[in-house]
Amino acid sequence: MPLVPPYIEALRPYEAGRTAEEIRRAYGVETVVKLASNENPLGPSPLALAAIRRELESLNVYPDGGSELRRVLAEQFDLKVDNVIVGSGSEGIMSTIIRAFLCDEDEVLTTEAAFIGFQVLARSRGVRYRTVPYRAWHYDLPALAAAVNERTKIIYLANPNNPTGTIFTRHEFDAFYRHVPERVLIILDEAYFEYAKDNPRYPDSMHYRYDNVITLRTFSKIYGLAGVRIGYGFAHEDLIHNLLKVKLPFEPSVLAAAAGVAALGDKEFLHRSLECNARGLRFLTDALAGLGLEVVPSEANFIMVVLPGEEEARHLFEELLRRGVVVRPLAAFGLPRSIRISTGADAGNRRCVEAIRDCIATRAAKE
Ligand SMILES: Cc1ncc(COP(=O)(O)O)c(C=O)c1O
Secondary structure (H helix, E strand, C coil): CCCCCHHHHCCCCCCCCCCHHHHHHHHCCCCCEECCCCCCCCCCCHHHHHHHHHHHHHCCCCCCCCHHHHHHHHHHCCCCHHHEEEECHHHHHHHHHHHHHCCCCCEEEEECCCCHHHHHHHHCCCCEEEEECCECCECCHHHHHHHCCCCEEEEEEECCCCCCCCCCCHHHHHHHHHCCCCCCEEEEECCCHHHHCCCCCCCCHHHCCCCCEEEEEECCCCCCCCCCCCEEEECCHHHHHHHHHHCCCCCCCHHHHHHHHHHHCCHHHHHHHHHHHHHHHHHHHHHHHHCCCEEECCCCCEEEEECCCHHHHHHHHHHHHHCCEECEECCCCCCCCEEEEECCCHHHHHHHHHHHHHHHHHHHHHC
């Protein structure tokens, strides 16, 4: 189709994970455990749910750009409202950043196999997209700094990273930052911030108020609000000012903004979710390592398992589906030997490990 630019032609539509109902029907299993999308297995924050219910009566009114949520975030993080943006998930804000700042000749720089949402957004802008390989499943920050050229406009870093689950430390980021020219915008994607923040080596980017860094966070993970689409960002007021020119004016929705405000106050749910995740991470990491698998130690709400080859990764993914356990194959990210498993509730995690044990035993018996 001549209408379509070549960089759009080259993309493939995002394939949403299959629903539990689809898996149930396709494989004839009674129950399904979905550990594929890094969602909160405890459900949504109850306070957020209550806020959504309260807002239902006023859905005839247009949203106001999430002004109350911006105010509450500014207060909570000791910033000015002008330093805060809210949007339809952190991906919504990433999309705004890409539209606001990238020109045709600019380049985007990031790691290989970066978070797929960012890959798709950047590639769909048609600019040059350059990557640097991982070093032991971590961002290679020195190599990224060395790869900056005069056309580099945006560097994208996720910390913790999806899909590897690894972090870079404060010390590593400081050294990296010193080598990046101020004209380059660094996106620090902290979608999994809450899971990592108690690690003393983790660099909470709120401590950096650099003019060329934008921090992105989300309510999709620890607050269990992935379905409502609400995320936020912090940056210099000039940066935010320009983003607000480009952002869809009625983003986020009334329900999403109200859910965000209420979720920020739901300390009990946050605590419970963190405990559940810490238990899940420990259990999955130890149990799968005990089965002889290569597990990348994680600071987020998922783990990455690296199989000996592509065929083994595909096989394990398919066999788990047959047993009603849905995980994420990482070929689309660019890591065809790996799968990603989100932490579930305790019973779901146990079922996942038992299913993997069974897959390994069945395969060994056939060989
Ligand atoms: C690193 C990273 N950034 C952003 C997102 C998307 O978050 P949101 O739901 O706020 O768009 C995800 C979701 O998986 C993610 O893993």
